Amino acid sequence: MYRAALIGLGHMGRHHMRVLNEHPEYELCAVVDPQTQQLPPAVTAPLLADIRQLDLEALDVIVIAAPTASHLDVMRALSRFKGHVLIEKPVCETVAEGVALRELFDTDRLRVGHVERFNPVVVKLKEVLRAGHLGHVVHVAFTRVGGFPRSIQNSGSVIVDLAVHDIDLFNWAFGKPTLVGSAAHAHKPEKGHAPAVHTADILLKSGAGATASVHCSWITPTKMRGIRITGTNGTCFVDLIAQTCTVHTGGITAASQLPTVDEITFGQFVAYSSVHDTIEFGIVRTEPLVAQLNGFAQFLRGEPSPCATYDEAMLALRLAEEAMKKGDSLVDAAE
Ligand SMILES: NC(=O)c1ccc[n+]([C@@H]2O[C@H](COP(=O)([O-])OP(=O)(O)OC[C@H]3O[C@@H](n4cnc5c(N)ncnc54)[C@H](O)[C@@H]3O)[C@@H](O)[C@H]2O)c1
Incomplete structure (x- = not known):
């Protein structure tokens, strides 16, 4: 089981939470959102208000569904994270932000949610x-x-x-x-x-x-x-x-x-x-979101995967x- 955290629990984050919660290969360990007060009863993971509260060493994967304008800041907060990240599309709001992201994180460990x-x-x-x-x-x-x-x-x-x-x-x-x-x-x-x-x-x-x-x-x-x-x-x-x-x-x-x-x-x-x-x-x-999680698990196992790479998303x-x-x-x- 891959120990996962989800960042952002808005429109898209709620779908990610549902599929992560139900997927047999992932264990949802934490959810981060500064706005949301409550998780559905089926989700037993702690709800945190700040990314800095995450125990990064205890996680294998992080799924980011925060607003696009915050993607670079979120990745900055995760620059010490040694696991793998699935970030929602578009990878960043601008190309300049996308280039800056590469300075913060090893993009070989990043895949982008081009779910179609x-x-x-x-x-x-x-x-x-x-x-x-x-x-x-x-x-x-x-x-x-x-x-x-x-x-x-x-x-x-x-x-x-x-x-x-x-x-x-x-x-x-x-x-x-x-x-x-x-x-x-x-x-x-x-x-x-x-x-x-x-x-x-x-x-x-x-x-x-x-x-x-x-x-x-x-x-x-x-x-x-x-x-x-x-x-x-x-x-x-x-x-x-x-x-x-x-x-x-x-x-x-x-x-x-x-x-x-x-x-x-x-x-x-x-x-x-x-x-x-x-x-x-x-x-x-x-x-498609479930199939994407399957594809992300293939990527985590080092198998060929259709998940979009950083270069493709850029x-x-x-x-x-x-x-x-x-x-x-x-x-x-x-x-
Ligand atoms: N793949 C798709 O088909 C698809 C569809 C919709 C949205 N998206 C993408 O998903 C991302 C989120 O979009 P949305 O429509 O869910 O937005 P949203 O505004 O509905 O939700 C964003 C959530 O992130 C939270 N948030 C803001 N800053 C945060 C931070 N620093 N840390 C943690 N949480 C934070 C907000 O409180 C909010 O609950 C965007 O990148 C968007 O492009 C993808």
Whole structure:
């Protein structure tokens, strides 16, 4: 059993606490949050108000789910810790903070919670890609909208908060990306605050030639998380919430009956090209956070693990920051 502490017991921390508490390979030994007064009765670990109260030598792992803006300070408080850390995404609020983190902690012992890698539909998508069902991938469209933070005004940027998930997925499944361009909307700031970017579109391209568009927004009232992958042989639709993965091919059946190009009439072309084969892949639905803890345990055992490394997380953060700096930004008028 890995002796674990959890830092931060807000929205995400409560999910981490539940899965740590139930996971057979971890023993939750302490929870730290300066705000929270009470743990659920099922959790018997002590609740501490300050990281300095942790007995670092008695711990194997620490999971950090404190606000992103505090990640560097939290890691500073853990610089004597000799175990392993799983820190929530994004690794830090800025690239400069991420670079400073490297000075404080051996990042070989750090993994970053890019949890979508563990979504069973993403695992299935990688199989679909490996099997060549889509042919050569041309474009990937990511949508990540809704689920806004309680205070958009003071929450920084949707690009750093949400788009990092998709930038990481594009890197992980389709090859190292570079930024092509971006455009964003921001709220008109309250006095003393920077404008908060709430909606953005980012265009990336991978070394293998695929392009990607990432549309992310905090203000869309409906929560949607999806990927559409266009390949030369078919299109794949992935719903990350419903955990479904469907491929529409260009019509394997119809293509086998297709006359040669010289003989085909326009009417025949329309008739054949409107025939599709649809494959709905079976998915064993699992909670990505539980799968991530399994992946973290693999990493702790020295086994190959899909957990995002510091360098991978920094790549996503770097591109997010670049998209913020280089993109066109439209500041919405105050309502
Ligand atoms: N992987 C995902 O899908 C996902 C989803 C949501 C949030 N997150 C990430 O999780 C982190 C937390 O986000 P959240 O939405 O849970 O925030 P939150 O504001 O709901 O909760 C943060 C908690 O941390 C506590 N805290 C603040 N400073 C602390 C400190 N120094 N030590 C210990 N606790 C401290 C706060 O009191 C609060 O209870 C962020 O990095 C965020 O990006 C990830």
